[in-house]
Amino acid sequence: PASAERSGAHQAWLDAHTYNASVTEIYQYDGGNMSCETIYRSEEFVGPFGTDTLHIVSDHFIETPDNVTLTLVLPTVEKRIVVTKQTEPFPAKALGYDYPCYLWECYDGYAFLEDPVNLIWVNTDMASVRKTFLEEYPGWIGSGIIEKNYSVYDAGTDSWIPSRSVADGAWRVEGGYHVRIYELSDGTVVAGAHKDCPAPHEAVQFEPFEEFIAGRSSGSGSWTVFSDRIYLGNENEEIYNNGYATLIVCGGQD
Numbered sequence: 001p002a003s004a005e006r007s008g009a010h011q012a013w014l015d016a017h018t019y020n021a022s023v024t025e026i027y028q029y030d031g032g033n034m035s036c037e038t039i040y041r042s043e044e045f046v047g048p049f050g051t052d053t054l055h056i057v058s059d060h061f062i063e064t065p066d067n068v069t070l071t072l073v074l075p076t077v078e079k080r081i082v083v084t085k086q087t088e089p090f091p092a093k094a095l096g097y098d099y100p101c102y103l104w105e106c107y108d109g110y111a112f113l114e115d116p117v118n119l120i121w122v123n124t125d126m127a128s129v130r131k132t133f134l135e136e137y138p139g140w141i142g143s144g145i146i147e148k149n150y151s152v153y154d155a156g157t158d159s160w161i162p163s164r165s166v167a168d169g170a171w172r173v174e175g176g177y178h179v180r181i182y183e184l185s186d187g188t189v190v191a192g193a194h195k196d197c198p199a200p201h202e203a204v205q206f207e208p209f210e211e212f213i214a215g216r217s218s219g220s221g222s223w224t225v226f227s228d229r230i231y232l233g234n235e236n237e238e239i240y241n242n243g244y245a246t247l248i249v250c251g252g253q254d
Contacts, residue, residue, distance in 0.1 A: 004243065006233040010095050017084050017113075019044040025200065027072040034060045036148070036200070040081065040112075049110075054083065056107040058148050074200070082113035086160060089153040099245070101232040103150040103180060103192040106160055114150050115203055116234035116241045118210040119179070119191040124250040126164060126183035129191075133166040133179065136216070144170045147178065147201065150192070156185035174198055177209060190245075206241040214246040224249045 021042035028035045040054045084090065086109050092101050099120055104111040121129055134142050145167045151160040163180035172178070178201070179193040193213055195205035214227045228244035235243030 004231040004233075006235065006243065007095060010233045013090065013095075014082055017082050018080055019083065021045075021079055021081050022076050023079050023081070024076045025074040027070075027074075027200070029068060029070040031067050031069070034146075040083075049085075054108075054110055056105055056112065056148075058107075060146055084111050085109060086111050089160075092153070093155045095233075097232055099188065099190055099230065099232065100152040100154070100182075100184075101234045103152055103163075104160070105148055106151050111151075111153075111160070114148075115180075115192040115194060116206060116236060116243075116245075117152065117190050117192055117232055118206060118234075118241060118245045119193055119213060119248065120230055120245050121189040121191075121248045121250060122187075124189060125187065126181060126189055128250070129181055129189050130164060130166055132217075137166075137168065140166050140168050141170060142166050145178070146171055146199075147180075150180055152182045152184075152190065154182075154184050171199070172196060172201060175201075175204070179213075194239075203239055206236065206239055210241075210246055214248075217248055222251055 019042050021040045024039045026037045036058050038056045041052055043052055045052050045054060086106055090102060100117050102113050102117060103115040105114050130142055134140055145165050147165055149162060151162050154161050161182050163182055165178065165180045167178040168176045175197045177195055179191050181189060181191045183189050193209050194203040195209050196202060197204045214225050217223050218225045226247040228242065229247035230245045231243060232245050233243055235241055
């Protein structure tokens with residue numbers, strides 16, 4: 001595609017919602033229940049949010065043979081994060097985008113920007129996309145995945161939609177591949193695909209895995225693949241993403 005550039009209005013929105021914060025992650029495991037609490041602290045939160053502390057809690061049930069109790073507190077790190085109120089989502093439609101641009105971790109009324117949307121399917125549905133991954137990617141699973149809960153904002157219903165994920169393993173102890181999939185109210189299916197590191201499973205790769213999926217999908221006779229077709233302005237230099245999503249048209253040409 002021709003080179004595009006994130007609009008000034010898009011960048012201005014991101015800048016207005018970017019904060020310097022201290023981030024602490026606490027993992028607790030007790031008798032099958034694993035809880036992860038991420039605590040964000042910043043004086044910059046006080047003006048827009050009325051508090052200097054925001055947090056996210058996610059829970060998972062994990063079967064183990066022993067009744068183990070464990071608490072792990074990761075070192076506090078300083079980060080620049082993008083966060084907004086869930087009632088004030090990123091205005092993708094108003095900025096000219098036809099699809100969601102980002103995945104967000106939502107909790108307690110706040111949405112924290114996480115990953116880019118980098119895959120879009122049309123003329124299909126969630127079940128068909130998931131079925132393709134589970135049948136064509138050996139060993140992949142569609143349930144029991146250890147993951148944080150990311151959502152996309154659906155402007156059509158003014159609501160946040162949770163993912164139905166697929167991955168190459170539940171724990172991905174040594175890292176692995178993970179695709180969070182969403183079906184929008186207009187029937188479009190979008191996803192954020194990444195390679196992650198060993199636990200705590202932070203994304204370490206976007207663009208190469210998107211390209212891998214595009215190449216593999218090209219082998220399907222019923223799918224027409226347009227690599228890097230849709231510009232979403234979600235480029236990332238730290239973990240490379242070029243800002244374009246691959247478009248996969250099912251059953252015909254676009």
